[in-house]
Amino acid sequence: MPHDAEYIQRDRTWHPPALSPAYKTSVSRSPRLPLISIEQTVSEITGPRFGHGDIGALDHDLLKNYATTGDPVGERIIVHGRVLDQEGRPVPETLVEVWQANAGGRYRHRKDTYFAPIDPNFGGCGRTITDENGSYFFRTVKPGAYPWRNSINDWRPAHIHVSVFGRAFCQRLITQLYFEGDPLIPRCPIAQSIADPVAIDMLTAKLDMGAAIPLDSLAYRFDIVLRGRRSTLFENRLEGN
Structure with a gap:
């Protein structure tokens, strides 16, 4: 692929709109005026950065990285995949972070007031760095569904939040993965x-x-596809997605 290839324009219909009335909190959080593009300065482009030394030996293993008195409760699973650019090429040395509810559907967060109990051996957070093939994997428990105050009986499907970093913390993408066959x-x-x-x-x-x-x-396999070299121009830089 020649290096002077045209950039693929961002498909605005691919991502959900900021205002989705059925998702009630989007009504108050969606912008009322057009967004303003602000050029980034050296401080955003160059740092802060993360290093390989920040990754612990058990950071990718949510079954072990918080446990003190035994194993977490729940269905044990492996979540794995690759981080790829838009041409299908691997993206190595990329920091991937995950956070999730426990098997009962409750987060280890003081503002989570769901009735499900806190698992004393499950923290719900993990991180790893992709290898030379762009591969990553986590060991964890399958998160439970939980109710949320959107309408009288709305439930979130089982999901894991996923964050992917570039070379600096300002180069960050966040998504969430669901599980095949979930009726929710x-x-x-x-x-x-x-x-x-x-x-x-x-x-x-x-x-x-x-x-x-x-x-x-x-x-469960979950590949993460980035735009890579054919990225849409974003805030006057090539790294945007």
Whole structure:
């Protein structure tokens, strides 16, 4: 692919609109006026940065990185995949972070007041760096669904939040993965604010029996695709997505 290839323009219909009335809090959070593009300065472009020394040996293992008295409760799973650019090439040395609710659907957060109990052996956070093939993996428990105050009986599907960093903390993308076959996905106002069903499918981790550990853990594959070199210009820089 020649280096002077044209940039692929951002598809504004691919991402959900800021205002999605069925997702009630978007009404108050969506902007009322057009967004303003502000040129970034040296402080945003050059740092702060993260280093490989920031990653601990158990950071990717949510079954062990918080446990003190035993294993977490819940269905043990592996979530794995690759970080790729838009041409399908691997993106190595990329920091991937995850956070999630426990098997009962409750986050370890003081503002989470759901009735499900806190698991004393589960923190719900992990991080890792992709290898030379852009690959990553986490061990964890499958998160539970939980109710949220959108309408009288709305429930969030089981999901894991995923953050991908570039070379600096300002180069950050955040998404969330769902699980194949979850009947709550088509009922979720947040997921259904995405108009294209193909886009929702790309947010759904697929069962991968080939990566499962017999008598131990099921596995789900979730590839993360970035725009890479053919990125849309973003705030006067090439790194935007």
